[in-house]
Amino acid sequence: xxxxxxxxxxxxxxxxxxxxxxxxxxxxxxxxxxxxxxxxxxxxxxxxxxxxxxxxxxxxxxxxxxxxxxxxxxxxxxxxxxxxxxxxxxxxxxxxxxxxxxxxxxxxxxxxxxxxxxxxxxxxxxxxxxxxxxxxxxxxxxxxxxxxxxxxxxxxxxxxxxxxxxxxxxxxxxxxxxxxxxxxxxxxxxxxxxxxxxxxxxxxxxxxxxxxxxxxxxxxxxxxxxxxxxxxxxxxxxxxxxxxxxxxxxxxxxxxxxxxxxxxxxxxxxxxxxxxxxxxxxxxxxxxxxxxxxxxxxxxxxxxxxxxxxxxxxxxxxxxxxxxxxxxxxxxxxxxxxxxxxxxxxxxxxxxxxxxxxxxxxxxxxxxxxxxxxxxxxxxxxxxxxxxxxxxxxxxxxxxxxxxxxxxxxxxxxxxxxxxxxxxxxxxxxxxxxxxxxxxxxxxxxxxxxxxxxxxxxxxxxxxxxxxxxxxxxxxxxxxxxxxxxxxxxxxxxxxxxxxxxxxxxxxxxxxxxxxxxxxxxxxxxxxxxxxxxxxxxxxxxxxxxxxxxxxxxxxxxxxxxxxxxxxx
Amino acid sequence: xxxxxxxxxxxxxxxxxxxxxxxxxxxxxxxxxxxxxxxxxxxxxxxxxxxxxxxxxxxxxxxxxxxxxxxxxxxxxxxxxxxxxxxxxxxxxxxxxxxxxxxxxxxxxxxxxxxxxxxxxxxxxxxxxxxxxxxxxxxxxxxxxxxxxxxxxxxxxxxxxxxxxxxxxxxxxxxxxxxxxxxxxxxxxxxxxxxxxxxxxxxxxxxxxxxxxxxxxxxxxxxxxxxxxxxxxxxxxxxxxxxxxxxxxxxxxxxxxxxxxxxxxxxxxxxxxxxxxxxxxxxxxxxxxxxxxxxxxxxxxxxxxx
Numbered sequence: 001x002x003x004x005x006x007x008x009x010x011x012x013x014x015x016x017x018x019x020x021x022x023x024x025x026x027x028x029x030x031x032x033x034x035x036x037x038x039x040x041x042x043x044x045x046x047x048x049x050x051x052x053x054x055x056x057x058x059x060x061x062x063x064x065x066x067x068x069x070x071x072x073x074x075x076x077x078x079x080x081x082x083x084x085x086x087x088x089x090x091x092x093x094x095x096x097x098x099x100x101x102x103x104x105x106x107x108x109x110x111x112x113x114x115x116x117x118x119x120x121x122x123x124x125x126x127x128x129x130x131x132x133x134x135x136x137x138x139x140x141x142x143x144x145x146x147x148x149x150x151x152x153x154x155x156x157x158x159x160x161x162x163x164x165x166x167x168x169x170x171x172x173x174x175x176x177x178x179x180x181x182x183x184x185x186x187x188x189x190x191x192x193x194x195x196x197x198x199x200x201x202x203x204x205x206x207x208x209x210x211x212x213x214x215x216x217x218x219x220x221x222x223x224x225x226x227x228x229x230x231x232x233x234x235x236x237x238x239x240x241x242x243x244x245x246x247x248x249x250x251x252x253x254x255x256x257x258x259x260x261x262x263x264x265x266x267x268x269x270x271x272x273x274x275x276x277x278x279x280x281x282x283x284x285x286x287x288x289x290x291x292x293x294x295x296x297x298x299x300x301x302x303x304x305x306x307x308x309x310x311x312x313x314x315x316x317x318x319x320x321x322x323x324x325x326x327x328x329x330x331x332x333x334x335x336x337x338x339x340x341x342x343x344x345x346x347x348x349x350x351x352x353x354x355x356x357x358x359x360x361x362x363x364x365x366x367x368x369x370x371x372x373x374x375x376x377x378x379x380x381x382x383x384x385x386x387x388x389x390x391x392x393x394x395x396x397x398x399x400x401x402x403x404x405x406x407x408x409x410x411x412x413x414x415x416x417x418x419x420x421x422x423x424x425x426x427x428x429x430x431x432x433x434x435x436x437x438x439x440x441x442x443x444x445x446x447x448x449x450x451x452x453x454x455x456x457x458x459x460x461x462x463x464x465x466x467x468x469x470x471x472x473x474x475x476x477x478x479x480x481x482x483x484x485x486x487x488x489x490x491x492x493x494x495x496x497x498x499x500x501x502x503x504x505x506x507x508x509x510x511x512x513x514x515x516x517x518x519x520x521x522x523x524x525x526x527x528x529x530x531x532x533x534x535x536x537x538x539x540x541x542x543x544x545x546x547x548x549x550x551x552x553x554x555x556x557x558x559x560x561x562x563x564x565x566x567x568x569x
Numbered sequence: 570x571x572x573x574x575x576x577x578x579x580x581x582x583x584x585x586x587x588x589x590x591x592x593x594x595x596x597x598x599x600x601x602x603x604x605x606x607x608x609x610x611x612x613x614x615x616x617x618x619x620x621x622x623x624x625x626x627x628x629x630x631x632x633x634x635x636x637x638x639x640x641x642x643x644x645x646x647x648x649x650x651x652x653x654x655x656x657x658x659x660x661x662x663x664x665x666x667x668x669x670x671x672x673x674x675x676x677x678x679x680x681x682x683x684x685x686x687x688x689x690x691x692x693x694x695x696x697x698x699x700x701x702x703x704x705x706x707x708x709x710x711x712x713x714x715x716x717x718x719x720x721x722x723x724x725x726x727x728x729x730x731x732x733x734x735x736x737x738x739x740x741x742x743x744x745x746x747x748x749x750x751x752x753x754x755x756x757x758x759x760x761x762x763x764x765x766x767x768x769x770x771x772x773x774x775x776x777x778x779x780x781x782x783x784x785x786x787x788x789x790x791x792x793x794x795x796x797x798x799x800x801x802x803x804x805x806x807x808x809x810x811x812x813x814x815x816x817x818x819x820x821x822x823x824x825x826x827x828x829x830x831x832x833x834x835x836x837x838x839x840x841x842x843x844x845x846x847x848x849x850x851x852x853x854x855x856x857x858x859x860x861x862x863x864x865x866x867x868x869x870x871x872x873x874x875x
Binding site: 256259262287288289290291294295296345347348349350351353398400401402405408410438440441442443444445446447492493529530531563566567568569 | 622624625626628629631632633634635637638641655656657658659660661663664665666668671672673698701702797798799824825826827
């Protein structure tokens with residue numbers, strides 16, 4: 001049996017190695033053709049270049065970078081010259097027009113005077129000076145004026161045609177140049193050159209900055225039959241009081257760190273019920289870009305890869321608040337913390353990815369684990385990590401495939417293992433399965449119309465330690481909860497949603513945060529653009545734990561400044 | 570034990586075989602037009618995957634996890650650039666963990682390089698979005714000018730020759746052939762549209778600026794008041810008399826747009842609605858780059874003649 005296991009292990013390694021094709025000593029044997037290609041590759045560089053030139057024949061012209069620059073410079077000079085000429089021409093034209101206008105005025109005056117002279121020759125009006133002019137003199141002046149006008153017109157049209165000609169030659173030459181440039185091998189640009197530490201790297205934009213910065217503001221106005229909305233809503237970013245709530249002010253930085261890593265950081269500002277502002281580092285992590293064997297490491301502090309919704313930031317949610325089960329098991333702010341995540345992309349034709357996340361199990365963002373505020377009424381006795389056995393381990397597997405051309409499914413299963421704070425050897429396990437399905441029209445305009453359906457079911461096994469002061473004995477608490485939601489983008493910019501929530505009751509609960517509950521939430525969202533939204537949501541809460549119902553209405557609004565972060569599926 | 574050895578051995582062989590099946594060069598193109606150009610150059614030496622569907626709006630493509638697998642196996646990624654794919658491609662590339670398609674490698678090519686970009690907004694970036702969903706780097710629909718297809722094809726050929734030097738003569742031959750065919754067609758199209766030089770047209774979105782620029786059509790307005798903002802009654806009410814006054818003959822719109830507004834405006838102004846795909850493959854049977862322009866130019870010319 002041992003041998004068999006060993007063989008399987010070897011086989012597994014082989015799969016990894018072969019599919020990555022990274023290890024030459026094996027790959028050489030397997031990839032016969034490739035090794036041939038590399039042989040050819042190792043021909044002297046000069047030869048390929050020669051080939052290139054002959055193959056290109058007459059259609060392509062190689063041009064040296066400096067020559068190209070010179071020509072571009074010349075073209076620019078030409079352009080400036082043209083602009084100057086045009087200005088000059090325009091000013092001259094204006095001058096001439098002014099002259100013409102003056103002459104015209106003079107002519108009219110003269111005509112008037114002449115006619116006046118003709119009609120009132122015998123009775124001159126006192127005060128006006130009169131000029132007597134011969135009829136033939138006047139005709140001569142008028143003729144001159146007309147000739148001048150026609151000359152000017154000729155000049156104007158000549159100028160126009162010349163200008164047009166010049167413009168045309170300029171345009172055609174510019175185009176010719178561009179064609180030549182395009183057909184010539186690309187000039188050495190930072191994009192194709194080799195990297196050096198002093199050179200800026202921009203992975204996702206042609207811009208000049210080293211990182212993208214964005215700011216997202218998420219606010220809500222709430223009305224509710226519950227006096228204290230804070231005991232009804234489980235999320236840290238949910239509307240938490242009647243009136244306005246600043247849900248989330250998030251600044252995100254992201255970009256390539258160097259050829260090996262990309263980095264991202266999300267810093268959150270919030271204003272609590274007392275008007276105090278506070279700051280939270282929600283996420284700050286780097287992701288490896290070039291590990292072998294289809295592996296990837298993410299390290300820093302980040303949302304745990306558990307379930308579907310947990311890694312999403314509040315502004316990307318389809319609802320104004322988070323599902324009850326997420327708030328109860330994974331915590332008001334979601335399950336997150338400092339740690340590292342290793343993931344492996346299976347070398348199959350459809351998408352399957354394995355994750356294993358190791359994080360600290362302490363702090364308020366590890367709600368069901370070594371949280372300073374222990375659950376089930378216990379006093380927290382263990383709040384620190386002692387060794388590897390006290391870390392929070394979260395394995396996850398996820399797979400995705402297309403059902404049809406228009407439908408895609410993403411399935412996942414996760415578990416989180418870690419100690420909790422109620423005793424020395426007390427552990428918590430949260431496990432869950434999740435499903436996301438999306439239909440999007442073949443002819444989608446701006447991503448509409450679409451329908452998504454997302455469901456998560458989670459269970460939690462919590463070993464609650466003995467607390468003799470509170471009179472609580474050693475026991476195991478099993479709880480579960482689920483939500484299912486549908487979003488229907490029925491018209492460009494409009495999305496209608498419906499979510500159902502259920503959580504069972506926790507032992508010793510004193511408010512709706514721990515009671516058994518049903519909740520139904522319809523909503524309607526309008527997106528004026530990709531960068532803003534307005535959402536109206538109604539929550540019907542059926543709290544079985546104390547036989548009451550509550551009604552809440554939220555009006556949520558969001559704006560996004562700065563670069564548009566890419567969406568996840 | 571012996572049997573198990575054998576099973577392992579055959580599994581091993583199977584895995585070796587599946588890995589060698591992918592001896593062809595894998596090229597992933599973000600959009601089908603880029604894919605069509607790559608196909609002209611690579612032909613049967615290259616396997617091409619286009620991520621966006623030819624029928625959908627290329628600004629809003631779902632970042633499906635399946636794309637990660639395709640990018641993971643790619644030898645080359647062709648991206649349009651000018652922020653066309655900014656909403657969906659970056660996370661996929663991170664997820665793909667493929668060194669061959671990172672910036673600075675021959676396997677990562679931005680098609681917008683060396684293109685004369687139109688409509689770069691001339692306002693400060695902080696005000697740019699007042700103009701609607703404008704692209705700060707300029708209009709990204711540059712492949713609707715067939716001339717730019719030549720530029721992009723040439724650059725793709727250069728990259729393929731770098732990645733797969735053994736077949737470079739083959740790629741260059743294909744390029745020469747393609748360029749010759751395209752040149753012939755380009756003058757044919759220009760001749761066809763010559764009688765309509767300066768014809769005034771209205772488009773739904775600012776998609777067709779490059780096409781209009783190449784063939785001397787004059788876009789005097791769009792049904793969208795601003796890029797990405799759906800047509801509003803006020804804007805349409807202003808547009809209709811303007812179109813009548815200017816004698817606009819056609820309203821050019823993409824296959825994925827709603828038809829109601831263009832048809833309403835057409836009925837009011839006597840113009841014709843011309844629905845054209847913006848990607849090869851957007852209409853069945855019109856799969857390659859040249860056939861795509863043949864189709865579109867034919868549609869436009871016959872509407873202008875009408």
